[in-house]
Amino acid sequence: MSKSSTVTVRETPIAEVVSASTAGLTIHGETIVVQTDQRIELVDLTNRVMEFVRRFNIREGLVSLWSMHTTCTLFINEFQTALLSDIKRFLEQMVARDAEWLHNDPNHSDCDRMNADSHLRALLLGHSLTLQISGGEVVLGQWQRILMGELDGPRARSLRIQIFGVS
Amino acid sequence: MSKSSTVTVRETPIAEVVSASTAGLTIHGETIVVQTDQRIELVDLTNRVMEFVRRFNIREGLVSLWSMHTTCTLFINEFQTALLSDIKRFLEQMVARDAEWLHNDPNHSDCDRMNADSHLRALLLGHSLTLQISGGEVVLGQWQRILMGELDGPRARSLRIQIFGVS
């Protein structure tokens, strides 16, 4: 059995910025990069996403956020220092870092990041969000924040943002 | 460090009912309210969503469901009294309510709901679903039900439903 992971290869690279439109429908995609400073870090992307959506003249539609990494997640929660500490503690409790995972064992894996915990924690949080746009802005509740959960930093992380709608 | 949570503020409030269309594409969004009666409660929204979709002449498309609250979730599972009890027990086992979370500590948090457990349980379930519409109806398997997981009730909860497609 192979110790390697399967690589995903597109025929052409993803364009940094791309648009398409037809009869009043606009689709626009971009890559955004977020630099993290810690191994586990929760970054509030809400303002960045809200500003992105306001730049385009999309009145009603969807906005998709996609993390391009297996160990970097996207999810909704409240942004408060105390709760962020609780979330990190919870992730560490749910998945022990040193539990003799095969992905960390050179006899079974050619990955040298020793990050099985990061992969397993990512299962719980997910890698994407599909939000609504209404009235030209993202639909979010008062306490809802769009959070990026870095699980194996520090690293520069690429996210793909795509808006899709009618002006 | 602040004890407060960041608030999400749109420039304009979300309209109760809103539509847009262009050249055969229709987008329609509404807010629906669900009253819950217990702290943890699982509500079957399937019939309500199915009826909503049938009201519009959308043959093929998507329907997005979004909970406007950090402690109210949306997910798919089977609706059976015994299984619902198991799901509640599972959530209580995964996240202890009384585990000295910082979000519940007045020294670190200005939240007086003592609901760290609700926030952490919500991480596991998620806040939104993006379903397919085909043949004018929602695409669901025979045993799949659209469930709202109230994690800090009783409360009146707002959900945003948006359909997006071609008639």
Add this chain to the structure above:
Amino acid sequence: MSKSSTVTVRETPIAEVVSASTAGLTIHGETIVVQTDQRIELVDLTNRVMEFVRRFNIREGLVSLWSMHTTCTLFINEFQTALLSDIKRFLEQMVARDAEWLHNDPNHSDCDRMNADSHLRALLLGHSLTLQISGGEVVLGQWQRILMGELDGPRARSLRIQIFGVS
């Protein structure tokens, strides 16, 4: 209280293959079937989804993947034999199969599959993915693979795939 689960019934069955288009927007949906061989099995669907998307002349858009089953999941992670073993071990640790769940108790449930663990594990992984299409191909990071998590096999599982975009 009933021991039975609520059944989801559409007015008409979901078409095997269906398309709609308007003024440059195309929507195309199909059912795909995946046969599994084990009770818990992780299947890499990435190449199948990538090939599906390339068959259509959709340059920018979305592709929705939907599992039609409560105990069959869809999620993103790395595909490596060692990590797949870790994921299975993690799911088994998070939800014990023999924990006296009511769904497995004939006094409370008419389900004879004894699969409460499958339903609870599915809560953690989710049943759908909504991916971006850009430049005519699915948007995925280098190590990201689209995985189907069979949690109560072996069975033939139906997934619904829908692409939605502009050519």
